[in-house]
Amino acid sequence: MGRRRSGLALAAGGVAGVLALSGTVAAQSENRELIDGLEAQLLYVALPLTLFVLMILVYAAVKFHDNDDPKPTAEDPALEITWTAATAIILLFVGIAGYSVLVSPYVSPSQPGDLTGDGDIVDEEIESLDDLPETDDEEVVVRGYQWGWEATYSENNVTTRDEIVIPADEDVTMWLTADEVIHALFIPELGIKQDAFPSEFTRVRTVAYETGLYDAVCTEFCGAGHSRMDADIVVVDPEVYDEWLEDNEGERATAPDPS
Template sequence: MGSRRRTIVALTVAALSSLLALTGTAAAQSENRELIDGLEYQLLYVALPLTLFVLVILVYAAVKFHDNDDPEPTTEDPALEITWTVATALILLFVGLSGYSVLVNPYVSPSQALDSDNRSQEGFESFDDLPETGDEEVYVTGYQWEWQASYPGANVTTENEIVIPADENVTLWLTSDDVIHSLFVSDLAVKQDAFPGRYTRARTTVSEPGRYDAVCTEFCGAGHSRMDADIVVVEPETYDRWLETNEGNVTAAPEPG
């Protein structure tokens, strides 16, 4: 087997191995994560063969013409130029439509799920003034350097633990008492900024009970690096029983499972 053929085979094997490794990852644990992972895979399925194709052409040209001492200009080929222009346009259209379909999803852009009159939360003075969403709601306040969560209707408060029920639509309303913070839950693909005097919305549905790490990703002062929390996902029955048992208290989250 010639060196050129060995190179092509090696590139093909490496690309297929990468694809199999990526598609073999664990199932998404939230609707947000599933949407974003799905978009990444769609773009990967387009980018990987294109990358492989370009690399093969590059290797072919380098091997075939490396000792060409008298190079000549490439012959004009209008059909080829039209083909790659149209192909590029179609690829960009596919990428744009795929990205747009995810960006406008109510789990990724939750303000889209509200009426147009309610999409700006700048004029509200408290959590009680916010519009109804139909989801299970948790009010989250960031301050230097903690996260506080309260649960409307139950008068329950938790510190650095945000409890939500599994398999239900959940809205997190966020605000800040001092500077800009940002709640980021990597495993669930949830990220939303918290602004002083404003109310922003994050929305998710989590399928797997457990504890998920949340951190602040907006530099907010000397204690920024230790401003973390747990998103505690429990079964709906456990969630309801916990709220009922701890009404009026500042309490710890229940254990998942």
């Protein structure tokens, strides 16, 4: 009995520790905040359920391990209705929680075809940067190639290589495209992951909260140099961002110091 209580206490302590740790790291972007919030909601539901099931399993194993004359479980309609209804409620909660995040414009932003009202994206519709629909966000075109990333700021004719500069606390749209093969831009700390297709444009939308350097990598195998295809996401104050664009107009630039 003492061992059983100690095991249950240890399990409960572990659950409490995980729940406490789940909210200790501040999200660095709107995308990451939405994703972390969903994970926390599901964690708060999943862990108590897991502990409850394990407790029942341990109880049944201990109580009936030496039962030499087992009998079928008696019918209990009320219990069956209860666990069926409870399962339905849990699944409904998971569905609503997931849907509320998936419909966010930062997790599932409108793509070029949706913004232009033409439905599906067709190659000849978006033939150049000039064909991209207008948004109210700060915009940067990110092109993946074997094996690197090039960012273009069309309004100021500024380009960077393996550095993507964005302003903090402002809506930013990244138009992703690729040259030879499919690439995928993954920025873990900002909660961004999106494929980049040759001759097409896909949209990523974010608001970064904190200035600083963030790592970006390609997560779509794209050839021999795939493991070296990384970049720095440089988040700077809006004033520094505007000044940087003006100072480097018409040039290939290097990112400003985010500090």
